[in-house]
Amino acid sequence: MTEQPYPIHYWEAPRSDEVGETIEQFLEQLEGPTWFYFPGKDNSRCRVVSTLLHGNEPSGLHALHHWILSNEVPATDLYCFLGSVAAAKQPPVFHHRMLPGKRDLNRCFRPPYNDEEGLVAADLLHRITSVQPEAVIDIHNTSGAGPSFAIGTELKPEHLIISSLFTERIIITDLNLGALMDYQEGGIPITTIECGGAHDPHAHALACEGFKRFALAPQLFADNQKIKAMDLYRHPIRVELIKGSELGFANGPIAGADLTLHQDVERYNFGLVNQGTNLGWLGPQGLASLVARDAQGYDHVQHFFAMEDECLLTRQDLKLFMITKNVEIALSDCLFYLVPIQEPEHFSKLDEVLT
Numbered sequence: 001m002t003e004q005p006y007p008i009h010y011w012e013a014p015r016s017d018e019v020g021e022t023i024e025q026f027l028e029q030l031e032g033p034t035w036f037y038f039p040g041k042d043n044s045r046c047r048v049v050s051t052l053l054h055g056n057e058p059s060g061l062h063a064l065h066h067w068i069l070s071n072e073v074p075a076t077d078l079y080c081f082l083g084s085v086a087a088a089k090q091p092p093v094f095h096h097r098m099l100p101g102k103r104d105l106n107r108c109f110r111p112p113y114n115d116e117e118g119l120v121a122a123d124l125l126h127r128i129t130s131v132q133p134e135a136v137i138d139i140h141n142t143s144g145a146g147p148s149f150a151i152g153t154e155l156k157p158e159h160l161i162i163s164s165l166f167t168e169r170i171i172i173t174d175l176n177l178g179a180l181m182d183y184q185e186g187g188i189p190i191t192t193i194e195c196g197g198a199h200d201p202h203a204h205a206l207a208c209e210g211f212k213r214f215a216l217a218p219q220l221f222a223d224n225q226k227i228k229a230m231d232l233y234r235h236p237i238r239v240e241l242i243k244g245s246e247l248g249f250a251n252g253p254i255a256g257a258d259l260t261l262h263q264d265v266e267r268y269n270f271g272l273v274n275q276g277t278n279l280g281w282l283g284p285q286g287l288a289s290l291v292a293r294d295a296q297g298y299d300h301v302q303h304f305f306a307m308e309d310e311c312l313l314t315r316q317d318l319k320l321f322m323i324t325k326n327v328e329i330a331l332s333d334c335l336f337y338l339v340p341i342q343e344p345e346h347f348s349k350l351d352e353v354l355t
């Protein structure tokens with residue numbers, strides 16, 4: 001056997017009296033990435049739940065802990081994976097997405113698999129393909145505050161049905177970043193669930209309830225009625241500040257900033273943003289400091305935004321999402337995503353799409 005320098009630990013069917021009472025105590029019991037196995041009523045099928053790929057996103061850990069405390073038996077065999085245990089444990093607990101100097105584990109699910117995070121990612125993919133699950137869910141929290149949503153890579157009924165166990169919104173994106181859900185080989189549907197903000201008790205409750213539905217449903221794909229209530233967001237436009245820009249959040253323009261977004265901009269997450277809404281204030285570069293790219297890389301800033309005086313205004317009715325007030329993430333990742341709601345290829349109600 002080849003030696004594994006970064007082994008994934010294994011824990012079979014822990015019972016409620018074997019785990020700590022709080023998620024902090026439960027976390028303390030873990031020594032690193034851990035793969036759990038819970039035998040189900042039907043051992044001929046299985047499902048997989050992945051979570052804590054980001055150490056600062058505890059809702060999925062709440063859900064697994066809650067599940068263990070319930071002592072329930074899943075409908076099928078159930079495997080669970082906890083990823084960035086070390087990052088989560090690093091004080092202050094649940095504050096580090098990854099350990100300093102390490103790669104983001106949820107960007108490592110593509111070759112080369114030659115460093116610590118890559119080896120963990122490759123090991124997880126190997127485990128998933130070995131057990132051939134009916135479905136995989138990967139539970140996360142958003143960086144900003146806001147409601148829950150799911151993300152899939154293709155408009156497949158499996159993604160919609162799994163998503164509807166948790167939320168009423170699904171985003172379909174083909175932006176391949178090396179996330180777990182981007183792994184397409186073998187046709188196993190992998191759906192990302194974003195439960196809402198990392199410190200929001202509603203997000204933890206949603207994760208617990210959805211996890212239970214996922215584990216207990218005798219047939220996952222038998223009932224598709226709930227998907228009719230869902231909103232579908234497709235091909236979102238990614239809005240970023242150009243490199244080297246200064247960003248702030250305030251109730252008025254910050255001197256020297258290329259963009260100041262409204263202090264309460266997170267309240268727009270998934271809400272309707274009407275044409276002419278003032279999102280904040282631009283600096284001396286004006287709109288030139290912003291880019292709004294589609295998946296092909298084309299910029300649409302002028303199509304969606306205008307500057308009047310120094311205000312940043314929307315030019316049409318939009319839905320914005322994944323808005324974060326974490327300046328570091330907003331600058332290194334993106335400010336937010338948008339879809340124009342009058343364009344059905346971008347936004348639709350699923351009851352209008354399905355016949």
Ligand SMILES: [Zn+2]
Nearest residue numbers: 054057140141
């Ligand atoms: Zn995450």
